[in-house]
Amino acid sequence: MSAKSDPGRSLALLWGSHTRPGRSGLTIRAIVDAAIELADAEGLDAATMRRVADKIGVGTMSLYTHVPGKTELNDLMVDTVIGELYTGVDDPAGHGGWREGLRYVAERNWDLSLRHPWLLDATGGRPTLGPHAVLKYEAELRVLDGIGLTDLQMDSVLTLVLTHVEGVARSHAGLARAQRDSGLTETEWWRATAPVLERVMTGHDFPVAGRVGEASSQVYQASADPAHAFAFGLDVILDGVQRLIDAPR
Amino acid sequence: MSAKSDPGRSLALLWGSHTRPGRSGLTIRAIVDAAIELADAEGLDAATMRRVADKIGVGTMSLYTHVPGKTELNDLMVDTVIGELYTGVDDPAGHGGWREGLRYVAERNWDLSLRHPWLLDATGGRPTLGPHAVLKYEAELRVLDGIGLTDLQMDSVLTLVLTHVEGVARSHAGLARAQRDSGLTETEWWRATAPVLERVMTGHDFPVAGRVGEASSQVYQASADPAHAFAFGLDVILDGVQRLIDAPR
DNA sequence: ATCCGTTGGCGTACACCGTACGGTACAGGC
DNA sequence: GCCTGTACCGTACGGTGTACGCCAACGGAT
Missing domain, CATH: 1.10.10.60 (Homeodomain-like)
Structure with missing residues (x-):
């Protein structure tokens, strides 16, 4: 020991x-x-x-x-x-219904990850369980209290939303770091990479990937857009939670 | 340059x-x-x-x-x-409808992260775009082809599912590493931590966190269960995608 | 006032890491 | 048989976390 x-x-x-x-x-x-x-x-x-x-x-x-x-x-x-998140009376549960509250929770966590990108590297493994972490857990859970979910479902839904935010935030942080290290913006990198990729892929056939990849890369001028992934994923997840509340399993 | x-x-x-x-x-x-x-x-x-x-x-x-x-x-x-994922004729698009296909994609990626936990540490930043990565993208996109989604929505849905899998896999890998480094299983660690946490929290008041935390920790004998988070989150996400298909925005 | 045990601050050293640089020795073309 | 390009590698540099031991200053007892 x-x-x-x-x-x-x-x-x-x-x-x-x-x-x-x-x-x-x-x-x-x-x-x-x-x-x-x-x-x-x-x-x-x-x-x-x-x-x-x-x-x-x-x-x-x-x-x-x-x-x-x-x-x-x-x-x-x-x-x-983490203490920066919900200081004092700034209670996520006071932001309308569960949907607005959950959205608020997601956005605050997203903002925090933008301010401190290293958070994603410092966590992982056992949770920290410091005073602010526990306070955060309490404040975020209150959003889901009393809307017809079991205690386990409350924990699972919160975990799902936070996992999503952490994932897209990690993606964002990774791209930002790559941009800083390489000196190339996302658009510049994609402009340099796309033709090389196309040339090296000649002979192979990727019909769907070619079509979809071109469509999304033309919109974002890049290979991915974490901000869009954050918003799109959050909407889908909230719809799924809605269904969970409407028809408990 | x-x-x-x-x-x-x-x-x-x-x-x-x-x-x-x-x-x-x-x-x-x-x-x-x-x-x-x-x-x-x-x-x-x-x-x-x-x-x-x-x-x-x-x-x-x-x-x-x-x-x-x-x-x-x-x-x-x-x-x-990544080449281990869909070798040869093992096509995710041949596994029934989009829902079964997407579930299959999620499970194969989950399995891969269990076999090679370091994958999560090695990725991040710009995508790799090697031959197997492109093949994976093609195979996974085909699951969502022709079911009424736009090209952008196809890319976004796939990204959402993969982000979820990566998130819970990272959680799993973090816990596994913590277990190996500390020599304590998740249950042992929780049994050692819970009383200390309870004693240090006396004086503060966390009604919802106390109730929910106790409920879930009694079920998992730990503070989190990545396997359950994987399954629960996937179900919610698939329900949300169902809604997206039913009622395009 | 003096002494002494406790403790805060810190210099050195060790085993690692990625890799720049320069040297050596072998394979193949003539 | 010679020449040249290159596969291979030994050494060295600046970085990391931290174990260990030394020194000085403080607090309390005498």
């Missing part, structure tokens, strides 16, 4: 106050904020222990006095930005 | 035959296969250039004679395992 994956230690850290300063004024909050700023500006990979420490002006290893390791720092970063 | 992100070079590599051996019999195919074996066994992080070379029995830098860099090797790995 190693101390490596002790859930209690990580949870206590997450639910702590993070305000007690050390000798040089070093605080958990300051460490987390610096790491978030770095990740916002240059991606999660840029939030290395060395660069976080440099940004604050302390030695690298001083961070380990306040944070057990990189993993726990990531957890703290995640729960901190 | 650097050669770093030249789409033509990467495409030519993907559509090549990969069979011409060098002096010591070193082949692109052998390199890719070794990398896939490593990634299957220990995750994408284990497929380092050094370990791939060691596995084949050549020097690390010899790989760079056949592959421009790690990025291109990843692309080759991805397109290679």
Whole structure:
């Protein structure tokens, strides 16, 4: 039983106050904020222990006095930005019926992923279960409370919507990163790739893919449009949920 | 204009035959296969250039004679395992109506992600557009051809289903990795975490989250069940697509 | 006022990573 | 038999997370 994956230690850290300063004024909050700023500006990979420490002006290893390791720092970063979601009285359940509420939940999560694209890289695996994550879960579930769904269905519907948002947000973040790394906009890349692809595909036959691919790429000037995928998928999912409410299985 | 992100070079590599051996019999195919074996066994992080070379029995830098860099090797790995999907006459469009076909597509992609969890880490960003990826796109689109959807809707519906599968598969892979790294099964982890979470949450009030969270965690003996999320979400999405077909917008 | 145990801060070191660079030795054309 | 192109590879560089051990400053007891 190693101390490596002790859930209690990580949870206590997450639910702590993070305000007690050390000798040089070093605080958990300051460490987390610096790491978030770095990740916002240059991606999660840029939030290395060395660069976080440099940004604050302390030695690298001083961070380990306040944070057990990189993993726990990531957890703290995640729960901190989740705190941006529903602050105070901004209750998703007060936005009309379940459909408007669910749409609001999806849009707020989408916005959050646009502000902090690294969130998608930092999550995955066991959930974080920090205070803001639990608050988020509560606020989002309230949207679906009392409309005729079982508790399990409420959880499943919420998970479905959040999975959809996470998927399209990941797609968006991936394209944005590719654009930054390559220096080519999506349109430029597609203009450069399409002719090469067409030439290399000569001899093979893809009737449907050719027709559909050309149609959608002409509309988006690219190979995919995450914003459209977000809206289209959300509409379809909400229609499916409507059916679930109308005709419970 | 650097050669770093030249789409033509990467495409030519993907559509090549990969069979011409060098002096010591070193082949692109052998390199890719070794990398896939490593990634299957220990995750994408284990497929380092050094370990791939060691596995084949050549020097690390010899790989760079056949592959421009790690990025291109990843692309080759991805397109290679995508080739496992619809081999030969196994056509998703021959599985009944669009609903059964779409379900078949979802299940085959789900299976593939279970066999090669690293796929989810290797994709993202611009699509790979190798021969097997294009073949997959064609085969999957045929399921939706001629049922009253526009070309754009066909592409959007397919994207929606694949995004859903990718999302729940990523969730599954994350939990599996957490289980391997921590040595705790999902049930064990939840049994260890739940009481701590309950104690740390005393003083706060989460009525709906408490009720729903307890209900679902009692069913799954965990905090989430990707297999259930896969099935539930797919049903809801298919219902929503049904509505789209019935009442085009 | 002095001493001492505790603790915050940090410098160094280790084992990894991708890959740029330059050297070596072999295969095939003449 | 010689020459040349290239397959192969050893070394090195700058990066990563963090284990370990040292130092200095603080708080409390005497």
